[in-house]
Amino acid sequence: MRTLAQNARLALLLEVAGTPKPGNVDRRRDLEELRFDHFLAGTVGTERGLELAQEGEPVGRAFERAVEGMAAQGGGNTQFGALLLVVPLVRAAAGSEPLSPGAAEDVVADTSVADAAGFYRAFDHVDVFVDEPSADLEPLDVRRGSDAVPALEERELTLLDVMERSVPGDDVAREWTTGFERSFTAADRLAEADGPATDRAAAVFLSLLAERPDTLVASRRSESVARAVSDRAAALDERDALETDPDAVEEFADDLVERGINPGTTADLTAAGLFIALENGRVTV
Amino acid sequence: MRTLAQNARLALLLEVAGTPKPGNVDRRRDLEELRFDHFLAGTVGTERGLELAQEGEPVGRAFERAVEGMAAQGGGNTQFGALLLVVPLVRAAAGSEPLSPGAAEDVVADTSVADAAGFYRAFDHVDVFVDEPSADLEPLDVRRGSDAVPALEERELTLLDVMERSVPGDDVAREWTTGFERSFTAADRLAEADGPATDRAAAVFLSLLAERPDTLVASRRSESVARAVSDRAAALDERDALETDPDAVEEFADDLVERGINPGTTADLTAAGLFIALENGRVTV
Numbered sequence: 001m002r003t004l005a006q007n008a009r010l011a012l013l014l015e016v017a018g019t020p021k022p023g024n025v026d027r028r029r030d031l032e033e034l035r036f037d038h039f040l041a042g043t044v045g046t047e048r049g050l051e052l053a054q055e056g057e058p059v060g061r062a063f064e065r066a067v068e069g070m071a072a073q074g075g076g077n078t079q080f081g082a083l084l085l086v087v088p089l090v091r092a093a094a095g096s097e098p099l100s101p102g103a104a105e106d107v108v109a110d111t112s113v114a115d116a117a118g119f120y121r122a123f124d125h126v127d128v129f130v131d132e133p134s135a136d137l138e139p140l141d142v143r144r145g146s147d148a149v150p151a152l153e154e155r156e157l158t159l160l161d162v163m164e165r166s167v168p169g170d171d172v173a174r175e176w177t178t179g180f181e182r183s184f185t186a187a188d189r190l191a192e193a194d195g196p197a198t199d200r201a202a203a204v205f206l207s208l209l210a211e212r213p214d215t216l217v218a219s220r221r222s223e224s225v226a227r228a229v230s231d232r233a234a235a236l237d238e239r240d241a242l243e244t245d246p247d248a249v250e251e252f253a254d255d256l257v258e259r260g261i262n263p264g265t266t267a268d269l270t271a272a273g274l275f276i277a278l279e280n281g282r283v284t285v
Numbered sequence: 286m287r288t289l290a291q292n293a294r295l296a297l298l299l300e301v302a303g304t305p306k307p308g309n310v311d312r313r314r315d316l317e318e319l320r321f322d323h324f325l326a327g328t329v330g331t332e333r334g335l336e337l338a339q340e341g342e343p344v345g346r347a348f349e350r351a352v353e354g355m356a357a358q359g360g361g362n363t364q365f366g367a368l369l370l371v372v373p374l375v376r377a378a379a380g381s382e383p384l385s386p387g388a389a390e391d392v393v394a395d396t397s398v399a400d401a402a403g404f405y406r407a408f409d410h411v412d413v414f415v416d417e418p419s420a421d422l423e424p425l426d427v428r429r430g431s432d433a434v435p436a437l438e439e440r441e442l443t444l445l446d447v448m449e450r451s452v453p454g455d456d457v458a459r460e461w462t463t464g465f466e467r468s469f470t471a472a473d474r475l476a477e478a479d480g481p482a483t484d485r486a487a488a489v490f491l492s493l494l495a496e497r498p499d500t501l502v503a504s505r506r507s508e509s510v511a512r513a514v515s516d517r518a519a520a521l522d523e524r525d526a527l528e529t530d531p532d533a534v535e536e537f538a539d540d541l542v543e544r545g546i547n548p549g550t551t552a553d554l555t556a557a558g559l560f561i562a563l564e565n566g567r568v569t570v
Contacts (some may be wrong), residue, residue, distance in 0.1 A: 043298075285359060
């Protein structure tokens with residue numbers, strides 16, 4: 001029997017191993033400065049933080065610790081977004097079996113200003129790509145890291161409040177406001193898919209990308225690039241290309257890597273789905 | 286800073302990710318019934334056992350626990366041999382910095398009959414391929430698992446005694462009798478090689494295979510098959526084929542997978558070398 005924290009680690013590993021996952025590091029592809037081995041080391045580094053979540057420690061503290069450990073490798077940010085989903089889900093699973101959207105909602109509703117401070121402190125450990133904030137939110141720019149904590153405390157913002165302010169525009173934050181809707185959808189699809197868990201991860205990644213433009217791509221590039229990527233994923237998903245024309249998906253994957261287009265939010269959702277599916281016994285390895 | 290046990294996990298992950306590793310599961314290849322995802326889950330399962338070794342618990346107990354956790358996936362034996370090297374090395378590293386052959390020798394010299402019993406009990410958790418024992422050693426056939434423990438106690442065999450009786454014929458056991466000679470050689474070569482840790486792992490795997498016939502191949506198939514595989518590896522290694530003619534190594538890898546020839550002992554030594562190199566700061570990720 002794997003522990004909650006172990007299932008979380010396995011979810012991170014299965015996510016990065018799933019191939020093809022267009023635009024992302026996968027079992028067959030590295031990005032220019034972000035490699036598969038960085039994700040392996042990043043996963044090992046998350047251990048203590050995930051265990052804190054399992055032990056019922058506050059989400060912000062567990063998240064910060066997980067990110068700190070994740071960052072102890074040379075590739076930079078590997079799983080920040082995935083951890084922002086998986087840490088509250090581990091916390092929820094510690095008190096609810098099976099893991100349910102309601103349990104996840106309770107955990108995020110319970111977050112405090114101290115949790116928000118932990119989230120901000122996590123940015124001290126690693127560079128994460130984020131949008132420019134609007135002028136009135138500049139004091140709360142996450143890139144200020146722990147320097148933003150006083151502003152956070154003054155405005156009495158909980159971590160859920162912070163996440164609510166990032167929607168729309170960040171589909172990881174959006175999960176916090178929707179009972180982790182797409183994470184649970186991903187878990188359902190993973191359960192229904194065929195083959196090894198890594199093949200299922202690739203199929204579900206494509207279906208998620210087909211459905212909604214990736215918000216990391218939208219932030220880094222543009223809304224229209226993100227939409228075009230999604231449309232192409234949708235066309236492939238519709239004709240079940242992973243089964244019927246795998247070369248077309250491989251080509252899509254190579255093309256995105258070449259153009260430096262990285263749908264990382266969709267990968268984060270896939271990791272969250274894998275954790276839920278493993279935890280609820282709906283995917284086995 | 287990763288803990289000893291975390292470096293051990295990372296070594297197992299980097300080993301399986303290294304590609305091409307002819308005849309073994311690697312980042313690009315699965316075997317028929319043994320897949321990459323089984324190795325990922327196997328690694329996650331080793332956590333508690335490796336932590337016991339780090340905490341200074343007896344080698345036999347830590348090994349049995351690591352194997353029990355490793356076996357909690359559907360692929361069967363993934364890292365039994367690697368753990369038989371890495372567990373005593375973690376134990377040695379807990380008391381010696383840098384990790385040295387002498388420290389490893391002290392750990393194995395200190396093993397007891399109880400450690401041997403732990404080793405035998407590990408066979409209760411997973412099917413491991415081993416040679417038929419000679420008639421006088423039948424009561425000590427490891428496939429008897431815990432049923433062999435009384436015979437072990439009667440003959441007062443320590444785990445080092447058991448390992449000594451497996452040499453020649455098992456190059457994992459041989460490491461126990463040579464101060465982990467080839468494991469430390471692998472670590473030196475990993476340090477001298479170029480590129481990401483996974484590329485180094487592939488290069489060092491090939492050099493080890495070039496040097497000595499793999500004892501798992503010799504047991505499962507024959508001495509002559511093992512020798513032929515080694516000769517082919519030597520020819521590739523000599524002309525630095527991973528650099529100069531990578532397709533030839535890929536072809537070798539595909540050919541071995543197709544013929545079901547699995548130089549697993551050489552992969553175990555590579556994992557041990559990775560642990561030593563990570564622990565002594567000679568390879569970074």
